[in-house]
Amino acid sequence: IAEQQQSKYLDLYTILPSEISMQLAEVTLTLGSLEEQVPQTALYWLGKLLIISVKLKEKAPEISQAKEETKALKEELESCGRSLSELDAAVQEFGEQNPTLSKQLKDAITKLKEIHHHTGRLADYRTARLKKAASHVHEFSEMLEFVMAWTERAEAVVKDSLIWSSSSQLQDQINTYQVGPTGITFLKNLLY
Template sequence: MYPDLAVQEFGEQNPLLCKQLGDAVKQAERQVEEYQGMKAFILSWTKKAEALVTGNIIWSSASQLQEQIRAHQVSFNGAASRDCE
């Protein structure tokens, strides 16, 4: 007996059960599609996270950051005042 014929006979003999099974299969298909979308999203964020982790991150203290900000402000203000002359 071929699978298609067996499924057809099952459906004819058990219409309610066949409908429930069909609905469950459709729901499973939707869930697989949703899972694949979430998986792709997670994998893309995983790649971004790996890039961040493998990158060279230089951690500075707050005082070092403040000093760098002041230095950039001084150079920016100096350049801005020269542009206005």
């Protein structure tokens, strides 16, 4: 704009009035400052989002620790989302005053929002995986307890001296101890 006004007055062989020259200098300074601040702000939020994303992909040694880290990262992600919304509102307001410059800023904010959305999905995925892992650990613990108890009972049965008077009784005992639908029921009853 400043260059257009200067060339307009140069074409007319006159000097740009000082009032207009001062206003153009102020606008140029403000726009230059804004053009420097917005990319820096966008880079700052991009960096924060990428750090959160990387931390969400890291594995923790314990499920409880991973849950705590995920909770903290989700809170930080929500904070980033609020800040991005505020930045978006500021860019919208700026866009109403300077529509030609706002396109690039809007594109940067849109890209940041996409990255924020992707990082949010990553956090949700990690939360779901942690819930599933906790469930699997619980199931494994129950199975381990059952197997250990069954092993102890089986060792006790093997140590006992069993005497059968006929082969039919022996066959009945074998059928009873076989693992099948009825054998599982018997084993559970034997264990508990």
